[in-house]
Amino acid sequence: MTDKKRYPMPLPFGWFVIDYSEDLKVGDVKAVRYFSQDQVLFRTESGVATMLDAYCPHLGAHLGHGGMVKDECIECPFHAWHWDTNGKVDSIPYAKNIPPKAKETKIFKYPTVEKNNLIYAWYHPEGLEPSYEVETYPEVLDPEWSDEFVRFEYSVKCHIQDMAENAVDAAHFKYVHGVVSYPDFEVSYDNQKRVSVQEANMETPRGTVEGKITAYSNGPGDNATKFEGICDTLLLGSTTPIEDEECIVRFSFLQKKVNGEAPKGGVGAAIIADIDKQVKEDIPIWEHKKFALKPVLCDMDGPIAQFRKQYATFYVNYNEAQRIAALHLD
Ligand code: FES
Numbered sequence: 001m002t003d004k005k006r007y008p009m010p011l012p013f014g015w016f017v018i019d020y021s022e023d024l025k026v027g028d029v030k031a032v033r034y035f036s037q038d039q040v041l042f043r044t045e046s047g048v049a050t051m052l053d054a055y056c057p058h059l060g061a062h063l064g065h066g067g068m069v070k071d072e073c074i075e076c077p078f079h080a081w082h083w084d085t086n087g088k089v090d091s092i093p094y095a096k097n098i099p100p101k102a103k104e105t106k107i108f109k110y111p112t113v114e115k116n117n118l119i120y121a122w123y124h125p126e127g128l129e130p131s132y133e134v135e136t137y138p139e140v141l142d143p144e145w146s147d148e149f150v151r152f153e154y155s156v157k158c159h160i161q162d163m164a165e166n167a168v169d170a171a172h173f174k175y176v177h178g179v180v181s182y183p184d185f186e187v188s189y190d191n192q193k194r195v196s197v198q199e200a201n202m203e204t205p206r207g208t209v210e211g212k213i214t215a216y217s218n219g220p221g222d223n224a225t226k227f228e229g230i231c232d233t234l235l236l237g238s239t240t241p242i243e244d245e246e247c248i249v250r251f252s253f254l255q256k257k258v259n260g261e262a263p264k265g266g267v268g269a270a271i272i273a274d275i276d277k278q279v280k281e282d283i284p285i286w287e288h289k290k291f292a293l294k295p296v297l298c299d300m301d302g303p304i305a306q307f308r309k310q311y312a313t314f315y316v317n318y319n320e321a322q323r324i325a326a327l328h329l330d
């Protein structure tokens with residue numbers, strides 16, 4: 001008998017990328033869907049990026065379908081009530097008075113932060129406030145690094161935890177991605193952070209170049225990988241759940257400039273193309289697998305148990321999550 005449900009885990013809490021800063025201009029209003037819920041995302045006249053639950057408390061219109069930014073508010077397309085960036089009613093154009101009940105009403109507002117030229121929202125299934133901060137990647141604003149991201153986007157039908165496990169699954173790099181030498185990495189954990197360092201020497205026509213790959217994670221939504229050696233590259237890998245079993249993955253690359261210019265073509269482009277190829281190799285596995293609750297592991301499988309233990313701390317019901325996602329591996 002096979003169980004139809006592919007994943008026993010709920011969605012984790014954390015900071016997740018919801019858009020690129022440059023894609024949300026002043027006055028823009030978007031209907032979006034993250035965390036199995038509908039939202040409206042907009043940028044006010046003064047430039048504040050705001051994400052609220054989508055539905056107007058008055059009579060239920062979706063604010064993202066026809067809503068308009070008016071100063072620091074969003075105007076509902078149905079009866080033109082104005083809602084501010086805290087989700088509170090600001091004005092009702094045809095009412096003599098704002099009724100007390102409307103004054104008390106609040107549309108759920110997601111905490112948002114704009115950093116690294118990205119917009120992040122905090123998701124918590126019980127609506128609790130953020131418990132850690134969004135990381136800053138100095139390369140994004142550093143004039144020595146490329147001025148714009150090279151962007152890739154993938155939609156993947158998979159639970160976010162199962163995709164993340166890929167990073168510590170040492171053996172798959174050889175069999176899925178054709179990596180020649182067996183990856184040897186050191187992983188360390190500090191609260192919601194995970195850092196893995198891998199020495200990666202590269203053979204080139206000019207001899208061996210010492211290389212290093214450092215992968216950082218700050219909570220479940222934010223990953224960054226730095227490739228050092230031939231062409232220094234930073235990959236911001238943001239994963240955001242759309243549904244319980246579907247994610248949007250945004251890969252944003254920056255490279256160190258050479259003689260004042262971002263590398264075009266050559267090794268730089270080859271590094272990016274190789275990572276894009278790797279994701280496309282992973283996707284069919286991710287989309288068709290189910291979570292191995294009690295995996296049968298061998299000695300060279302990588303630190304999967306340790307990974308699952310930390311990941312379990314991103315769930316509200318920690319004890320239950322531990323039982324599901326980690327303890328079977330002890
Ligand atoms: S439904 Fe939004 S103003 Fe009426």
Ligand SMILES: [Fe+2]
Nearest residue numbers: 166176278282
């Ligand atoms: Fe992979």
